[in-house]
Amino acid sequence: MGDSKSIVADPQFLKIGGNAENIIIIQGNINDLANEFFIYSLNFKKSAHIITEHLFSSRPDISKLDTYFFSLAFLYRHSLELILKAIGFQYIKEQSERKKFIKETFHNMAEILREVSPFIQDQIENNRGGYNWLVSLFDDMSLKDKESDSFRYPFGITVIKDQDPFLEMPKKYGIKSFFDKQTHIDLIAFVCKMEVAFNILSNYYSNTLKIIEDYKKYKPLFLEEGGGYYGQSVVGYSYSRNRFYPYVKAYTESADILHQYMNKKTEIKGSLFIPMCYLYRNGIELAIKEILFEECSLDHQSAVKKIKEKKHSISALWNSIRSEVMRHVGVSDEGHLLNVEKYIKQLHDFDGASDKFRYPTNKDLQVHYNKPKKFDVDNVAGFFGQLSYFFHGVCLMMSAQNEMQADMEAEYRAQMPDEYDYSN
Structure with a gap:
């Protein structure tokens, strides 16, 4: 040592x-929260990109592809949440309304996008296909990672509901693995989707009418299965230890x-x-x-x-x-x-x-x-x-x-x- x-x-x-x-x-800049969140989003996305480059810089290490997926997925996912909130803060100026915006959407990407969509109608209409792709992607993402914890922890904790409400008994807890079966995730497709999603949202943030069509190459599925042997992450196992x-x-x-x-x-x-x-x-x-x-x-x-x-x-x-x-x-x-x-x-x-x-x-x-x-x-x-x-x-x-x-x-x-x- x-x-x-x-x-x-x-x-x-x-x-x-x-x-x-x-x-x-x-x-930090207390007078420009939108820019603060945008800078954070750029930094988390940049970090995800660097981890991706490390994984594919030479012949990929299969064990790292399987393991680093969790941190990589969080970095990309968090960068998207941050930039969505940055877009919201561009238009929501009152502190009480900002707190309401955060409280009502929390980490749910699909909900945040819906909340900010009235503010970016020009960009949406300019690239309706890209927006619809984002909606489908984030809806699918919310099914797997609604609360931004599926890649940070191995399981979620729930209170078991079938307890007699008339008995003063200690709460009983259950756990549910986020990945309870072996899943072969197409890592290259995943990374590309995250990059495309970030680019579309960056246009929304900068109020740019540039049309991005790269989304057409990818299905709006958050964790798409498939990919080559050296381009996929295998997660989710049946054993309970480790x-x-x-x-x-x-x-x-x-x-x-x-x-x-x-x-x-x-x-x-x-x-x-x-x-x-x-x-x-x-x-x-x-x-x-x-x-x-x-x-x-x-x-x-x-x-x-x-x-x-x-x-x-x-x-x-x-x-x-x-x-x-x-x-x-x-x-x-x-x-x-x-x-x-x-x-x-x-x-x-x-x-x-x-x-x-x-x-x-x-x-x-x-x-x-x-x-x-x-x-x-x-x-x-x-x-x-x-x-x-x-x-x-x-x-x-x-x-x-x-x-x-x-x-x-x-x-x-x-x-x-x-x-x-x-x-x-």
Whole structure:
């Protein structure tokens, strides 16, 4: 384990180093939310494009095509949501109306497009076919990813409805995998559709009457199956274990790719920094949930309940697994865990609601960076990398110990007399 990935005693998420090329300054514009959302949309789309280029830069790695699909799909999908909201904010000026617009449409792409369509009638009439294609695409998208979580998490959590309303019983939860069967997604077609959709929406935003006809090459299906062997992503499996791992890997390694790209092209650091941080941040959240759901000694209901209740809170999620992590790593490493908790606190204090690196504003449409904020790109990436590496190691260790304990218990039971009833 190299020093660069080791947890340190004095982590400083906001530490600024001496290399000026690593420093970026972020400042939002409270007076032009439309442009703020548009810039974010461009940056997330640009990040998705870079991940795509990485995947197809040489002979594709099949495992990466299958895994990175989750982070790639989110980046593209989020860029479209952001630009749709940017279009809305061009015409919806009152703060109360803007909040109503956000609340009523939430993450539903089809609904956002319908809400903004009265404002862009000239562009729509100029290219009715392109608009109808978008409507069909977003309607299909909403069937699979209405709430923008199908590519961020392995499953959704629901409250089981068939409970007696007259009995004061704890809520029971169920989970539903977003991809519950093996699906061969045409990744090249998917990427092309996302790019075409973004170009059409860019024309709407810039009030350009240029006609885009590339949409005619593609069916308005969000996740179209097919494609060649080296041009498809295979997702969705029947097994229940390791639900989180592909997502953790996708988000963390995609963030690494963006960081490496920024180091080669320093002029693009300001564009990729926010998407990189979101990928890292979501990877950390997923890693903690992986340990909570798959390695802690909680029954299914308890684990799902905690994930549901703690939502995106890094601090609350950590507190849910801390005692079990301590039990597995041993008292001798308590000082190490105290250092880890410094990372947890700094990250939670900066981004407790998981929106600082996802949107330019909070849910009340207050700009996150209303004053200039300096970041050291390498320091931030190192901070996330060290925390990610720690959780990956903990998960592997707990998994090995749990498997060993299960084998020992099975062996012990096998050696006991057959007539002994273990259920009593």
